[in-house]
Amino acid sequence: MSIKFLAEDDRPREKFLLKGKNSLSDSELLAIIMGSGNRDETAVELARKILASVNNNWNQLSLLSIKDLMKFKGVGEVKAISITTALEIGRRRANQEIPEKPVITSSNSAYQIFRNHLSDLRTEEFWAIFLNQSNKVIHISQLTQGGINQSIVDVRVLFKTALDHFSTAIIIAHNHPSGNLKPSREDIDITQQIKTAGNMLNIQLLDHLIITQDSYFSFADDGLL
Incomplete structure (x- = not known):
């Protein structure tokens, strides 16, 4: 009307x-x-x-x-x-002052954010940081909760969240309660799925971190992206 x-x-x-x-x-x-x-x-x-x-x-x-x-x-x-x-x-x-958004400059700066959410958990969770063109954090979200050794993320939900926040880049992370930092075949496969989907939407996957209680593994640092 x-x-x-x-x-x-x-x-x-x-x-x-x-x-x-x-x-x-x-x-x-x-x-x-x-x-x-x-x-x-x-x-x-x-x-x-x-x-x-x-x-x-x-x-x-x-x-x-x-x-x-x-x-x-x-x-x-x-x-x-x-x-x-x-x-x-x-x-x-x-x-009120507009709060300054943190800037991701390395895998370690992403880890400092994720560790607060993931380092001490007994079950796996999958999280994502959504960034703007300046690599400033515009949103942080938990996407899934799983069992002791598995947390599967829905790629559609991940990128819907990215689009909802006008994100141009993402960093994903999940924890390994076992303390093992080695990525599994499933970890590698989902990373490639997310990277491929992101390329189609022009949303770059910058890194995938595996978080344990006192350390992390970076796909980007290890040349797996």
Whole structure:
């Protein structure tokens, strides 16, 4: 359905879904926060009025108290609290530093991440680190849990996760509770399957680590990739 045929109260939400959050005006964003308008005004119209009262400035709007907001017809305590809460979340977000993503520079730097998840387990698990073009970690995920000596990964699940996070490279790892660092035939085969699938999707497999309690084996370092 075209946006122009929808009731104005519904348009901001539909527009958000159809075109994305960046397509919304300030008044449409505020209308979504409020949820509804009043008898005489839609949520968008009421939002325009509120924003106009503060020269369309979010910082000025954040200075209004609950009582100030409730002076507008159709804004009760619940809506006023919703508006104030949204603005407070924005303020806190602005004051927070974006956490620095770790960069993978070697098999050892990948091992330092994986060891926290895999080194002390009694059953096998399969994990993956997903990286961007700068080899910065953008996601870490456990993909499977297995028995004492086997954890099979679904290659489709692995690459769906990579695509969901717009990853351009991956590093995979699993543990050997036995303490044996030698890769099995199954380990070698699944590595080649993942490498081949990654090449088709232009997602590079950088390494496969086997983790034990106090050490690791790297397929890349050993020339097996």
